[in-house]
Amino acid sequence: MKISFAHIGYATMAMERLLQDLGHEVIPPLQPTANTFSLGAVHSPEFACIPFKILMGTYLEAMERGADALLSAGGRGPCRAGYYGEIHQRILRELGHEPRLFFFWPPYQVPLDTLKKLNGLRGKTSWLQMVRYIKKAWKMMIALDDLEILSHRIRPLETETGATSKAFRQALGYIRQARTLEEIEEASIAGIERLHQVPQDPNREVLRVGIVGEIYVQIEPAANFFLEEMMGEMGVECHRSIFMTNYVRHDVFSRHGDLSARELAQPYLPLNIGGHGQNSIGDVVRFAAKSFDGVIQLAPFTCIPEIVAKSMMPHLSQELDIPILTFFIDEQTARGGVETRLEAFVDMIWQKRALRNAGSRSVFDRAKIPGDRGLAPVSSR
Amino acid sequence: MPKTIGIPRTLAYYTFFPLWKVFLEELGLNVVLSRQTNKNILEMGVRDAVTDACLPIKIYHGHVADLKDRVDYLFVPRMISADGRSTFCPKFLGLPDMVRFSATDLPPLLDLEYRMRRGRFSNFLFFQTLGEQLGYPLRQVSRGYLQARRVFQAYREWQYAGLPPEEAMREAESSGRPRLPAREVKQHAGLRIAVVGYPYVVYDPFINANLLQILKDAGCEVWTVERVADSRLRTMSRQLKEDLYWYYSNRVVWAGLHYLSQLDFLDGLIHVTAFACGPDAMVDKLLELESRDRGQVPFLKITIDEHSGDAGLVTRLEAFLDMLKARQRPGLTPRV
């Protein structure tokens, strides 16, 4: 079985390792490019959301490179992602491909189905061994997320543009080479040290901006034009609300999602409307409570939950006194346009910061707000 | 003075209005509908609603704007589920919140959750809560509910018999259930076309540029989702590995599959969809692929947007009908 899967940001590496450990030949997915975008868009329904189109393109590229099995996952309603597999498969079939598809839904909803599919993936590995491999991949994901978070903190302070990104890629290289649990741990520490070596100006004043929105365009930097790197180099520290590890904890292994974000969203959007719509609202409230300078909402064009969330953003922005910028992304979005709007936004929040420094007000009792979900980089894990 | 309750004339209105209206009127309340969708309503909707919303949601905001100054309450229930098997589109789930945060100077909203499970009881609970909120005793509420159910049942039957929603409402209220044998399929000389899509898209002549009338004027007999029996829809659902997650979308796909299987009855299938509708990206692909696989009933997709009034739609429709006429086969017998 030559297996491939969607490119899911840096966590791709952990997935790849897991599948290799299980003894499969892996066709590692390529980071989506403009080509992937257009290939996917051509073969997708016009109003499918961009993650669907990117996945479509990624799968087609993988099939060309010889894959005969695909791995994917999605929530089971109320939004579209859970139906991705079915439609992707039908379109692929229409184009003459017959991949074997492993499409996972949240295990608590369909436990038997999940076990069956895991069994299909297991091959000759014993269940116990498989659990070990999964644990290892999980450690790897944590290490990758830690590195990424740290890079977001360091980049705005770097004294030489691009130094952080370079160090970050080296650190990723360490992790890629690690095979065992111990090696992963070592690589993680080495990577963190490597990032700390980036020459920084610790006294520089930076802006803090929270990122909310749909999961795929958050965790796959190629889907958002490496927004965090752009922002970092403009002197902004980004705090993203979704990372692979907290997503897995909140949404894969529990039925309620991120409770604190849902709670914070209550006064505005009391119901889970699928995707991360409710989280987007809750996270805006949280970022505002922590006196962030602004929030960026990332959403695929036609993304249903994020459109609902966006309809409340003007109100939230006013009530909580926090600037919010929304990007709806589709295959026609151009990097240049994103950059221009970002620059204008950053200028605006600098001015606001200056005003705030002059004499400030806060609408919140901060003690009452639950903690930041961003995982602090802790090398000892 | 009885209180006035405003109901926006779109979205779930097309399915549930008789149920709501009769119930509220039985309590002695005054029910006011917004005007038929028109240019002004569209403009107000475009102004109020979030830019990236689909056309039907914008239009809903327009209807809210049309009503808000002349009613005591706005009836904006949070439609969650109608069959216990699927939910409504996520935009329905967040609809009261969208309205609340997009429009200004609103009267109080009646936005309780409509969450049906199997069985009638949960339906009653909705009305019980509604009655309580408005301050009516249980006995009156129960009576109103029973009456509303009766009319609603009749409404569904009239629709099944082929009346468009507004006529079906009138008939259901004035003459109760249809007395004729529920459906009579006559021989028909012209084309038989199935038009599937969400009721708020198919039955609102303003947003679909009067599609149904154009078809009728061209001598076609038109069949819609509402004319397929629920039991038949359930049967068709087994042809798919997995349900879609949304109530209206499921019904459209199932009805589409039903019509695609009526080879010697039907001449063509049209799917009407709104610009940038999320669920329809899936629905339309499914229908397109199914119709291609089966390869017998020609399929046309029509996307409507804010400017569908223009000639493009009519031209495409005419071309489609011409194509169908060219391949029409005589002596078809209905199989329903």
Ligand code: SF4
């Ligand atoms: S949440 Fe948005 S991007 Fe994800 S499936 Fe739903 S519509 Fe698509």
Ligand code: SF4
């Ligand atoms: S189903 Fe489509 S048209 Fe209807 S509300 Fe949802 S997105 Fe809009």
